[in-house]
Amino acid sequence: xxxxxxxxxxxxxxxxxxxxxxYDDPVQLVRGQGVWVYDADGRKYLDCYNNVPxxxxxHPQVIDAICKQAATLxxxxxxxxxxxxxxxxxLTATFDDTITSAIMVCTGSEANxxxxxxxxxxxxxxxxxxxxxxxxxNTAAVSQLSTTKPPIGxxxxxxxxxxxxxxxxPTGGSAELNAKAFAEEVEQACQSLITSGHGVSGMIxxxxxxxxxxxxxxxxxxxxxxxxxxxAGGVIIADEVQPGFGRIxxxxxxHQKAACSPDIVTIGKPMANGHPVAAVATSLEIMxxxxxxxxxxxxxxxxxxxxxxxxxxxxxxxAESLQKNAEVTGExxxxxxxxxxxxxxxxxxVRGSGLAIGAELVLDRSSKQPAKNQADRVVNLMRExxxxxxxxxxxxxxLKIRPPMPFGKPEADLMLSxxxxxxxxx
Amino acid sequence: xxxxxxxxxxxxxxxxxxxxxxYDDPVQLVRGQGVWVYDADGRKYLDCYNNVPxxxxxHPQVIDAICKQAATLxxxxxxxxxxxxxxxxxLTATFDDTITSAIMVCTGSEANxxxxxxxxxxxxxxxxxxxxxxxxxNTAAVSQLSTTKPPIGxxxxxxxxxxxxxxxxPTGGSAELNAKAFAEEVEQACQSLITSGHGVSGMIxxxxxxxxxxxxxxxxxxxxxxxxxxxAGGVIIADEVQPGFGRIxxxxxxHQKAACSPDIVTIGKPMANGHPVAAVATSLEIMxxxxxxxxxxxxxxxxxxxxxxxxxxxxxxxAESLQKNAEVTGExxxxxxxxxxxxxxxxxxVRGSGLAIGAELVLDRSSKQPAKNQADRVVNLMRExxxxxxxxxxxxxxLKIRPPMPFGKPEADLMLSxxxxxxxxx
Numbered sequence: 001x002x003x004x005x006x007x008x009x010x011x012x013x014x015x016x017x018x019x020x021x022x023y024d025d026p027v028q029l030v031r032g033q034g035v036w037v038y039d040a041d042g043r044k045y046l047d048c049y050n051n052v053p054x055x056x057x058x059h060p061q062v063i064d065a066i067c068k069q070a071a072t073l074x075x076x077x078x079x080x081x082x083x084x085x086x087x088x089x090x091l092t093a094t095f096d097d098t099i100t101s102a103i104m105v106c107t108g109s110e111a112n113x114x115x116x117x118x119x120x121x122x123x124x125x126x127x128x129x130x131x132x133x134x135x136x137x138n139t140a141a142v143s144q145l146s147t148t149k150p151p152i153g154x155x156x157x158x159x160x161x162x163x164x165x166x167x168x169x170p171t172g173g174s175a176e177l178n179a180k181a182f183a184e185e186v187e188q189a190c191q192s193l194i195t196s197g198h199g200v201s202g203m204i205x206x207x208x209x210x211x212x213x214x215x216x217x218x219x220x221x222x223x224x225x226x227x228x229x230x231x232a233g234g235v236i237i238a239d240e241v242q243p244g245f246g247r248i249x250x251x252x253x254x255h256q257k258a259a260c261s262p263d264i265v266t267i268g269k270p271m272a273n274g275h276p277v278a279a280v281a282t283s284l285e286i287m288x289x290x291x292x293x294x295x296x297x298x299x300x301x302x303x304x305x306x307x308x309x310x311x312x313x314x315x316x317x318x319a320e321s322l323q324k325n326a327e328v329t330g331e332x333x334x335x336x337x338x339x340x341x342x343x344x345x346x347x348x349x350v351r352g353s354g355l356a357i358g359a360e361l362v363l364d365r366s367s368k369q370p371a372k373n374q375a376d377r378v379v380n381l382m383r384e385x386x387x388x389x390x391x392x393x394x395x396x397x398x399l400k401i402r403p404p405m406p407f408g409k410p411e412a413d414l415m416l417s418x419x420x421x422x423x424x425x426x
Numbered sequence: 427x428x429x430x431x432x433x434x435x436x437x438x439x440x441x442x443x444x445x446x447x448x449y450d451d452p453v454q455l456v457r458g459q460g461v462w463v464y465d466a467d468g469r470k471y472l473d474c475y476n477n478v479p480x481x482x483x484x485h486p487q488v489i490d491a492i493c494k495q496a497a498t499l500x501x502x503x504x505x506x507x508x509x510x511x512x513x514x515x516x517l518t519a520t521f522d523d524t525i526t527s528a529i530m531v532c533t534g535s536e537a538n539x540x541x542x543x544x545x546x547x548x549x550x551x552x553x554x555x556x557x558x559x560x561x562x563x564n565t566a567a568v569s570q571l572s573t574t575k576p577p578i579g580x581x582x583x584x585x586x587x588x589x590x591x592x593x594x595x596p597t598g599g600s601a602e603l604n605a606k607a608f609a610e611e612v613e614q615a616c617q618s619l620i621t622s623g624h625g626v627s628g629m630i631x632x633x634x635x636x637x638x639x640x641x642x643x644x645x646x647x648x649x650x651x652x653x654x655x656x657x658a659g660g661v662i663i664a665d666e667v668q669p670g671f672g673r674i675x676x677x678x679x680x681h682q683k684a685a686c687s688p689d690i691v692t693i694g695k696p697m698a699n700g701h702p703v704a705a706v707a708t709s710l711e712i713m714x715x716x717x718x719x720x721x722x723x724x725x726x727x728x729x730x731x732x733x734x735x736x737x738x739x740x741x742x743x744x745a746e747s748l749q750k751n752a753e754v755t756g757e758x759x760x761x762x763x764x765x766x767x768x769x770x771x772x773x774x775x776v777r778g779s780g781l782a783i784g785a786e787l788v789l790d791r792s793s794k795q796p797a798k799n800q801a802d803r804v805v806n807l808m809r810e811x812x813x814x815x816x817x818x819x820x821x822x823x824x825l826k827i828r829p830p831m832p833f834g835k836p837e838a839d840l841m842l843s844x845x846x847x848x849x850x851x852x
Binding site: 001002004007008010011013014015016017018019020021022026027028029030031032037050052053057058060062063066067070071072073074075076077078079080081082084085088089092100101102103105106107108109110113116117120121124125126138139140141143147149151152153158198201268269273274275276277284287288290291292293294295296297298299300302303305306 | 427428430433434436437439440441442443444445446447448452453454455456457458463476478479483484486488489492493496497498499500501502503504505506507508510511514515518526527528529531532533534535536539542543546547550551552564565566567569573575577578579584624627694695699700701702703710713714716717718719720721722723724725726728729731732
């Protein structure tokens with residue numbers, strides 16, 4: 001086994017500079033099982049971070065599905081195959097009646113890249129609204145939604161950013177005024193896009209605002225904002241790459257919790273437990289407009305192995321009641337974090353839904369000044385103690401707790417007691 | 427098992443309209459093994475088309491690598507792991523000394539999307555040159571290189587298309603004049619990009635011009651064109667998604683046969699025998715410029731399972747001497763096709779390299795008028811006879827013979843005798 005120093009040196013040379021790794025002392029993982037991962041020295045870590053191994057690291061049912069189908073047939077969709085049809089039927093059955101068709105691709109980035117063009121195809125416009133601290137992917141087109149650096153050649157001018165909602169520091173001081181302020185900003189963005197000539201193709205949002213620190217927003221928070229977009233002729237893209245597949249516990253999809261009906265839904269990361277698959281689902285009308293305006297074929301997208309893996313993940317979510325587990329364990333963790341907050345005033349806010357949990361650290365509860373450095377320190381102390389978690393949020397001061405879905409109460413207790421100890425060391 | 431009619435109806439509903447399938451009577455594949463695939467009725471077909479199952483459908487060594495690693499660990503590259511480093515080391519060892527680093531992604535489209543930005547990052551310009559009948563992928567940015575329909579919002583104005591070389595109808599009547607004409611067009615495209623203010627970031631080419639019908643070009647054909655791009659400040663992107671990994675027999679990469687040294691190389695489809703993985707390889711200088719200008723992270727890219735699959739494909743190519751087999755069998759097939767041409771005047775030209783083979787059908791050998799309808803008819807007759815192949819080329823009149831790499835002489839004989847019979851039916 002190589003040392004961390006050796007691997008870091010090889011990364012620099014083979015993968016290039018500035019390839020971020022997690023933690024001051026990076027982890028060399030060699031094995032995973034359920035909610036546990038193991039490093040090269042045989043040390044085990046409780047995984048409170050990874051959402052991609054949705055049903056748990058190395059779930060035997062998913063591996064079995066992959067191995068069986070990989071040994072049978074793996075090909076593209078220009079031949080007929082039942083696998084993709086059965087999966088798309090099952091997937092779209094989880095959405096509103098209007099969303100009945102899908103394109104399968106390989107990454108969330110590809111899904112959002114297609115979704116943006118679907119919005120363009122059905123509206124004939126290019127203007128797009130996104131929140132100001134989001135991440136929707138890494139293609140040239142999609143990365144313009146989240147990059148702060150102007151790309152070579154400059155921004156396209158067709159993007160308007162609106163302030164991501166913050167439930168801890170609500171604009172106007174209340175949830176209702178916060179929603180109103182959000183809607184007004186979206187309305188202004190629509191006006192600006194119309195004035196600029198780009199017009200409004202739509203708004204793309206993570207309905208749970210995961211990258212923006214899981215704000216606690218009431219159902220209907222987005223209603224007026226969405227009305228403004230629709231009134232301006234645009235469509236709504238819900239990026240469910242992070243909240244989807246039952247993670248938020250109360251609902252299977254983030255947009256269901258937010259009580260909104262998107263026109264296009266994109267999904268990715270957890271869809272096949274790490275096997276590279278993603279999808280864009282929409283109405284047949286929008287699908288037809290897209291296929292007519294652009295044409296699209298994805299060699300690997302929807303191959304029988306990817307469909308088998310994605311189907312197995314659905315099976316396991318159902319068989320192991322993972323959405324319910326996320327709801328119950330998530331509640332339990334948030335209650336535990338709130339108890340910790342009684343003793344640790346640095347915890348300013350505890351929020352989230354299901355197993356998408358945020359604990360925002362602040363220097364002072366009245367000023368709510370973000371404690372970014374302390375959040376980083378906690379995450380590194382936790383890593384030393386054998387618990388993997390991360391940070392997120394607009395100010396990077398929110399502890400991000402987003403474990404694989406089979407995470408239970410014993411693991412929650414371990415995480416909470418270690419967190420207690422680490423907070424004491426600050 | 428569903429009927430074809432049932433599956434076609436479900437596709438229309440679930441995947442949307444205009445999802446192309448191969449053949450007038452589509453094939454419902456359920457199983458693959460080596461160079462053979464099987465339909466739902468148990469009928470077997472010789473696969474002379476699919477390059478993605480590079481080392482043969484369902485190769486046990488690749489399946490074994492996938493299953494073992496999927497059962498051990500599958501995670502992203504923000505933890506340390508040897509798998510990606512060992513693979514990138516092995517991959518870059520097959521290139522010129524200057525190309526020493528790589529980014530692993532999931533699809534050839536993602537690879538080219540990154541490659542275009544690498545060219546932008548190192549030059550500070552956006553103008554790009556491509557051939558006029560090529561295909562480099564399906565992201566919003568990359569699809570602009572090949573689409574004939576203007577995207578919503580219009581073309582970016584930063585693309586110049588040059589005429590793809592045609593060895594069967596060389597401009598000026600000779601290979602030398604053909605190369606000169608190509609270089610002149612590239613030089614004009616550079617001038618046009620400079621004048622327009624976009625400047626020249628580079629030229630992207632498939633060095634074997636696979637989509638353009640595998641023209642037979644001499645080594646050095648591209649030399650003057652490449653010089654023109656470099657003189658204008660641009661870099662060269664070799665899209666090896668189709669010709670790479672020994673397919674062309676004489677060399678491991680298309681650009682090696684073309685005797686050119688690209689600055690950036692993209693690879694995809696055959697890389698892991700159908701598992702969704704692709705990569706962009708370049709110098710550390712260009713990699714640094716890209717990472718500095720854009721930042722990039724791909725959740726699934728370079729995960730341990732993808733690396734294990736890609737590594738197993740390299741192992742099999744070496745262990746089974748598949749590059750050599752491609753060279754020998756390819757020569758044998760071309761010789762067989764030339765013999766068929768003695769009896770079938772519709773075969774105007776036989777060309778290609780290794781197991782990337784084209785037979786161009788013409789109505790008349792002196793006028794060389796493309797026989798597109800006849801090529802379609804042959805491909806459908808071949809499908810009826812149990813042989814899968816396709817068409818390509820600028821006029822879609824070239825029989826495309828591009829089988830999995832373990833394709834041998836007995837299979838070649840079967841394909842050739844069926845082709846003989848099908849040509850007789852025209």
